[in-house]
Amino acid sequence: MTSSSSDTSTPGTSATSAVVTGAARGIGRAVATRLVAAGHRVVITDVDGEAVAATAAEIGATGLVQDVRDPDSHRLVAHTAGGLAPLAVWVNNAGVGWDGDLVALSDEQVRGLVEINLLGVLWGMRAALDAFAAGPGPATGSLVNVASLSGLGPVPGLSTYAATKAAVVSATTSVALEAPDGVDVHAVLPDGVATAMVAEMSEGTGKKLVLSGGRLLTTEEIADAVLGLVGSRRVLRTVPAWRGGAMRASALVPSLAGSAIALFERQGGRRLGAARR
Ligand SMILES: NC(=O)c1ccc[n+]([C@@H]2O[C@H](COP(=O)([O-])OP(=O)(O)OC[C@H]3O[C@@H](n4cnc5c(N)ncnc54)[C@H](O)[C@@H]3O)[C@@H](O)[C@H]2O)c1
Numbered sequence: 208m209t210s211s212s213s214d215t216s217t218p219g220t221s222a223t224s225a226v227v228t229g230a231a232r233g234i235g236r237a238v239a240t241r242l243v244a245a246g247h248r249v250v251i252t253d254v255d256g257e258a259v260a261a262t263a264a265e266i267g268a269t270g271l272v273q274d275v276r277d278p279d280s281h282r283l284v285a286h287t288a289g290g291l292a293p294l295a296v297w298v299n300n301a302g303v304g305w306d307g308d309l310v311a312l313s314d315e316q317v318r319g320l321v322e323i324n325l326l327g328v329l330w331g332m333r334a335a336l337d338a339f340a341a342g343p344g345p346a347t348g349s350l351v352n353v354a355s356l357s358g359l360g361p362v363p364g365l366s367t368y369a370a371t372k373a374a375v376v377s378a379t380t381s382v383a384l385e386a387p388d389g390v391d392v393h394a395v396l397p398d399g400v401a402t403a404m405v406a407e408m409s410e411g412t413g414k415k416l417v418l419s420g421g422r423l424l425t426t427e428e429i430a431d432a433v434l435g436l437v438g439s440r441r442v443l444r445t446v447p448a449w450r451g452g453a454m455r456a457s458a459l460v461p462s463l464a465g466s467a468i469a470l471f472e473r474q475g476g477r478r479l480g481a482a483r484r
Pocket residue numbers: 228229230231232233234235252253254255273274275276300301302303304323353354355356396397398399400401402403404405417
């Protein structure tokens with residue numbers, strides 16, 4: 208991990224620090240922008256070194272190059288944030304959205320999805336929980352994982368991605384109960400959001416399902432949801448709430464979910480067609 212020194216904030220002006228992984232663009236950037244506005248000294252990380260340095264300079268954060276697949280890198284990120292101010296918030300946001308049926312993905316894509324979207328979050332949670340407990344008093348801090356609505360039910364065309372997000376939801380709910388008093392653990396589960404990740408998906412079943420929700424959410428809506436979870440007792444938050452109910456219902460009876468999924472896919476296909484015109 209290498210550091211790109213882009214911290215434009217004034218030392219000593221904030222009592223706490225915050226970390227957002229994968230924040231060079233998209234949802235992570237919006238979350239980091241909100242945390243800076245809330246007064247935190249914010250460390251953003253990304254595997255894209257040039258982009259993270261540029262974003263850090265633009266939003267007034269410290270930018271670090273990090274590959275979330277490396278557990279040691281999370282400890283270094285925590286150390287850097289703790290050096291700015293006591294760590295209060297950690298957001299595991301970095302992720303990849305490679306779509307395609309399980310058999311269509313390459314071995315590297317399957318491995319990458321699991322290592323970045325799941326292991327990257329577990330490494331981040333471990334480093335954050337250690338850092339929250341490292342201060343002189345009782346452990347304190349807020350940990351938010353960016354999961355996905357796809358983690359709640361079947362999503363053909365995004366099966367590996369959805370499996371990693373389901374695992375993040377599971378880990379979040381368990382670790383929320385393992386964490387000491389004073390440390391709150393959450394996950395936000397967004398429906399489709401207008402970011403490069405969705406734009407870069409192939410025009411297959413997965414993308415059609417992502418587009419089937421009516422409209423793509425904005426990154427600011429997800430940042431609001433993340434900031435709303437910080438310090439709260441709520442563990443999971445789906446955005447929008449109604450899609451969470453529909454996904455949970457389809458998970459209860461996956462054998463009957465096919466016709467509803469086909470309907471959603473047709474809706475998404477029409478939106479994709481309209482966007483092309
Ligand atoms: N866009 C959506 O529709 C949507 C919906 C639900 C959940 N999410 C989740 O939100 C998070 C952010 O997604 P986004 O839409 O902003 O995507 P994005 O592609 O715009 O941003 C993801 C960022 O993560 C970085 N990244 C990728 N691999 C990394 C690695 N190994 N180490 C460090 N950084 C890495 C990328 O360089 C990029 O800057 C992801 O976890 C994604 O799964 C997105």
